[in-house]
Amino acid sequence: GAGVSQSPRYKVAKRGQDVALRCDPISGHVSLFWYQQALGQGPEFLTYFQNEAQLDKSGLPSDRFFAERPEGSVSTLKIQRTQQEDSAVYLCASSSMGPETQYFGPGTRLLVL
Amino acid sequence: KQEVTQIPAALSVPEGENLVLNCSFTDSAIYNLQWFRQDPGKGLTSLLLIQSSQREQTSGRLNASLDKSSGRSTLYIAASQPGDSATYLCAVRSNSGYALNFGKGTSLLVTP
Numbered sequence: 596g597a598g599v600s601q602s603p604r605y606k607v608a609k610r611g612q613d614v615a616l617r618c619d620p621i622s623g624h625v626s627l628f629w630y631q632q633a634l635g636q637g638p639e640f641l642t643y644f645q646n647e648a649q650l651d652k653s654g655l656p657s658d659r660f661f662a663e664r665p666e667g668s669v670s671t672l673k674i675q676r677t678q679q680e681d682s683a684v685y686l687c688a689s690s691s692m693g694p695e696t697q698y699f700g701p702g703t704r705l706l707v708l
Numbered sequence: 709k710q711e712v713t714q715i716p717a718a719l720s721v722p723e724g725e726n727l728v729l730n731c732s733f734t735d736s737a738i739y740n741l742q743w744f745r746q747d748p749g750k751g752l753t754s755l756l757l758i759q760s761s762q763r764e765q766t767s768g769r770l771n772a773s774l775d776k777s778s779g780r781s782t783l784y785i786a787a788s789q790p791g792d793s794a795t796y797l798c799a800v801r802s803n804s805g806y807a808l809n810f811g812k813g814t815s816l817l818v819t820p
Contacts, residue, residue, distance in 0.1 A: 599751075626806065637712070637797055637810030638752070651805060686751060696742065697808060699752040 599700035601687050607706045608677045616672045616703045620689030627670050628697060629662055630686040638686055644670060677707045710735045710802050714811035721788055722819050729783040729814045731798030736776045742808065743772050743783050744797040752797065756783070760803075788818045 600619045608614050620627050626645055630638035631654075640654040646667035655662070659678075664670040674681055684704050688697040711734040721727055731741075740759050744752040756765045756772040758781070764773040771784040785792060795815045799808040 628807065630808075630810075635812070637799075637812045638808070640807035640809070643806050651807065654807065688752075696754045696757050698754065699744075701751040704749075 599687055599689050599698055601685075601700040601703050603703060604701065605704050605706075607708065610679060610707055611676050612707075613673065613675045614677055614705065616674075616685050616705070618670045618672070618687030618689075618700060620668065620670070620687070621698055623691070624689035624698075625667075625692050626690045626695070626697075627664055628688040628690075629670070629672050630688065631656075632684040632686055632702070634683075641672070641685075674705075677705075679707050681705060682707045710738075710800055710809040712798055712800055712809050712811040714796075714798055714814050716814060717812065718815040718817075720817040720819065723788060723790060725788050725818075726784070726786050727788055727816075729785070729796050729798075729816070731781040731783070731811055733779045733781075733800045733809075735802060736779050737803045738776060739801040739803050741772075741774055741781050742799045742801075743770075743781075744799060746795045746797060746813070755796075785816075788816075790818050790820050792816060792818050 602617045629641040632638040642662045643651040644664045659675045661673045684702040686702045688699045690697045713732045715730045742757045743755045758774045769786040795813040797813045798811045
């Protein structure tokens with residue numbers, strides 16, 4: 596596709612529910628990033644993949660957060676037992692190798708009630 | 709941890725004015741610095757990327773400068789237009805990793 600796509604665009608979950616957020620990167624992009632953006636804040640790094648390898652997951656806030664990219668293309672961010680503090684916009688970005696620009700998707704807005 | 713600060717948090721200017729947005733960072737060991745634009749409810753659009761070896765980048769009415777030694781970058785917008793209204797985010801990639809560290813952004817309103 597022409598850009599990074601994410602689905603769903605909006606998700607409302609009841610506290611304690613599990614959610615899965617999908618990211619389709621730009622075709623051929625090796626690097627994939629997940630960020631979390633709380634209201635009024637800048638995005639915060641969650642995790643980074645190079646192809647299918649998760650090279651950095653230092654930003655994941657708890658073990659309830661899990662990300663995968665099994666075939667080095669599409670990625671899924673899963674949040675188990677959602678809490679109200681998980682409410683945020685989850686942004687996915689992809690880039691090619693080298694001193695690259697990161698291209699961002701439109702984000703998934705998650706609201707946990 | 710790299711800390712990125714943007715000043716001002718919000719700015720309102722009349723159409724046609726030139727303006728400067730400021731970004732500062734605490735660790736000068738950076739790989740690159742990027743300026744993004746974010747419209748309400750939308751993702752981020754990359755405006756300019758400056759590599760650590762560069763001093764500035766220009767694109768149309770936008771000019772971004774980088775002073776690594778002082779930990780500062782500025783985004784200059786010439787002849788502002790109402791369509792420039794958005795939140796502008798500064799992001800730094802450090803030498804030690806791949807992640808971008810973002811500031812909280814400057815919310816810009818350009819009035820007709």
